[in-house]
Amino acid sequence: MKMYLLGAANPEAVRMLNAVRRNNPNLQFAFLDNDRNKQGTSFYGVPVIGGSERVRDLQGDQVRFVNLITGSTRLRYETTRELVEAGATLGQFIHPGIDLTMVSMGVGSYLQEGVILQAEVALGDNTSISAGSVVGHEGRIGHSVFLAPSVSIAGCVEIGDGTFIGTNATILPRLRIGRWVTIGAGAVVTKDVPDYSIVAGNPARIIKTNAVPYPDGKIFNSRFPESGA
Numbered sequence: 001m002k003m004y005l006l007g008a009a010n011p012e013a014v015r016m017l018n019a020v021r022r023n024n025p026n027l028q029f030a031f032l033d034n035d036r037n038k039q040g041t042s043f044y045g046v047p048v049i050g051g052s053e054r055v056r057d058l059q060g061d062q063v064r065f066v067n068l069i070t071g072s073t074r075l076r077y078e079t080t081r082e083l084v085e086a087g088a089t090l091g092q093f094i095h096p097g098i099d100l101t102m103v104s105m106g107v108g109s110y111l112q113e114g115v116i117l118q119a120e121v122a123l124g125d126n127t128s129i130s131a132g133s134v135v136g137h138e139g140r141i142g143h144s145v146f147l148a149p150s151v152s153i154a155g156c157v158e159i160g161d162g163t164f165i166g167t168n169a170t171i172l173p174r175l176r177i178g179r180w181v182t183i184g185a186g187a188v189v190t191k192d193v194p195d196y197s198i199v200a201g202n203p204a205r206i207i208k209t210n211a212v213p214y215p216d217g218k219i220f221n222s223r224f225p226e227s228g229a
Contacts, residue, residue, distance in 0.1 A: 001024075001026060001028070001062050001063075002028045002029075002058075002060075002063045003027060003029050003063075003065070003066065004031070004049075004054075004055075004058060004063070004064070004065050004066075005030075005031050005032065005066055005068050005093065006031075006032045006033070006034075006052065006067045006068060006079060006083065007032075007067065007069045008031040008032075008033040008038055008043035008046075008048045010068065011043075011044055012112065012131070014043065014044040014046055016095055016112060016113065019095060019096055019097075019113075020093070020094075020096060022096075029046055030046060030048070030049050031043050031047065031048040032048070032049065032052060032054060032065075033051060034051040034052055035051075036051070039051060055086035055087060055088045056087055059086075059088060059089065064089055064091025064092075065089065066092065066093040066108060066109075067079055067080045067126065067128075070128045070146050072164070073145065073180070074180075076126065076128065077126065077143075077144040077162060077214065080144070080219050084220065090107040090125070090219070091108070092105075092107065092109045093109065093111075094109055094110075095112055097114075098113075098117065099117070100117065102120055102121075103117045103120075103122075103123070104123070105123035105124075105127065106124050106125030107125050108125050108219065109123060109127050110127070110128040111127075112129065113131050114131045114132040114133075115129045115132070115135075116133075116134040116135070118138075120138045121135050121136075121137070121138065121139045121141070124142045124144070124217070125143045125218070125219045125220065126144045126217065126219050127141055127144070127145050128147070129147040129151075130147060130148050130149040130150075131149050131150075132150045133150060133151040133153075134152050134153065135147075135153045136154045136155035136156070136157065137155040138156045139155065139158075139159070140158040142159055142160045142161035142162070142163065142216075142217060143161045143162070143218050143219060144217030144219065145159055145161065145162065145217070146163075146165070147165045148165060148166050148169075148185070149167050149168075150167055150168045151166075151167070151171075152168075152171070153165075153171045154170075154171060154173040154174075155173050156173055157175050157176075157177065158175075158177065159177045160176075160177055160180070160181060161179045161180070161217030161218065162179055162180040162216070163178075163179070163182070163183070164182045166182075166184050166185035166187065168185055169183045169185060169187045169188075169189070171189040172189060172190050175190075175191065175193075176192045177189070178192075178194050179195045179215070179216060179217070180210050180212040181197050181199070181210070182197075182198040182199070182210055183200075184199065184201070187199060187200050187201060188201075188202040188204060189204045190204065196210045196212060197209060197210070198210055
């Protein structure tokens with residue numbers, strides 16, 4: 001099995017792939033990156049073999065792709081769609097120390113060390129959760145969502161597609177966070193947040209609106225059906 005990771009930027013990804021490879025020595029890794037200055041180099045010893053344009057040449061039955069881009073959920077969504085439209089089969093890049101018992105998820109997941117997903121959590125496709133974040137029991141995380149380090153989501157919370165949650169943000173139980181919401185670092189969310197809102201503070205308040213042109217964060221549709229991990 002070969003896995004290509006889009007985005008050669010965070011050295012933690014290399015440490016994580018080494019942990020994954022210790023559990024699965026037959027899994028081979030390489031990076032893709034759309035920065036031409038990185039192509040043909042190596043990132044902490046792992047080759048960077050090209051950009052998204054290589055997908056059509058690389059795809060195969062034993063090949064998977066995972067997007068590591070997390071700075072913007074809109075960019076993450078768009079670049080993952082590019083991979084899928086080029087024929088990529090999405091895989092899972094998940095730290096082996098994470099307990100996935102009684103958890104369901106889509107494909108394209110990027111879950112770092114120390115993530116805690118409690119019982120009956122459901123993750124959508126193209127989800128990225130950074131180190132030390134917690135999703136409480138029966139949480140529902142939509143497609144193309146990003147959680148920065150040390151986010152704390154209490155039980156029975158619903159997070160809409162495309163939402164970005166900043167470092168150390170806290171979301172109280174049984175709330176609904178809409179689609180394409182941005183929650184600022186350290187925010188404490190105490191009530192539902194409508195679609196496309198940007199919120200910050202303690203308690204969190206709406207400070208502006210996200211100008212995102214997409215109705216959802218779905219990676220697959222009738223033209224590009226779901227690919228398995």
